[in-house]
Amino acid sequence: MTTTRDDSGAVRRYSRPARLFHWLTVVMVVVLVIISLFMEALPLGPEKFLLYNFHKSLGLTVMVIALLRLVWRRITPPPPLPVAMKPWERSCARASHAMMYILLLVQPVVGVVHSWATDYPIVVYGLFAIPNPMSADAALKELLEEVHEILGWGLVALVAVHVAAALKHHIIDRDDVLHRMLPSIKPRDGG
């Protein structure tokens, strides 16, 4: 078994805010992807408007949280990975985390510009509307619809690999990688 322990034997975990931001992001991404599955099929009307704008609001919140996470990461860097991890595994972990951050930042921007190009409003949690600085553009709308779809399902695929990797660490490698991101659970013995 491989661990990332400090001198007292405690698992070095992600800081509390980092863990909170991670799991908030997970809940919000799951909800906004589920919403996206059926919002398009709804007939035009207030429900469709509400659901689209809830998707947009959650997406923007995810983007703000991703920015906060990156700032927080600079202040409080993640704990080191287990020493037993091979260089290629470390590179894959780093690359997949970077890719997820990029998608969490770029996907909402694509969504916003898509909404501008369709000239549909973006009403954030029913509180205020984000002004639209451009006029409707059918070609741009088509393009960004495709891009948003590809990036959205790309993120889902990446998350599936990410979850599989976390479970592999936990079940097969039996290390503390998953514990580093969990709320407060007794770490594995030994190490």
Ligand code: HEM
């Ligand atoms: C991380 C944030 C986001 C994720 C993961 C995400 C994901 C998705 C997914 C998976 C779809 C369905 C694509 C399809 O199969 O056609 C979708 C549709 C859509 N999203 Fe997002 N989205 C995010 C943020 C946003 C934001 C911030 C906006 C706008 C402000 C937005 C606007 C839309 C719109 C308008 C559609 C429907 C597009 C159409 O009519 O085909 N999204 N989104």
Ligand code: HEM
């Ligand atoms: C929408 C779903 C998810 C997204 C977008 C996501 C994103 C991320 C990102 C960006 C990081 C890097 C954090 C950093 O170092 O700053 C991370 C780390 C981590 N995630 Fe997720 N995650 C998701 C779901 C999950 C789930 C369901 C699990 C558990 C089964 C999980 C377990 C972990 C673990 C253990 C780490 C730490 C890895 C390490 O120490 O290198 N994630 N996640």
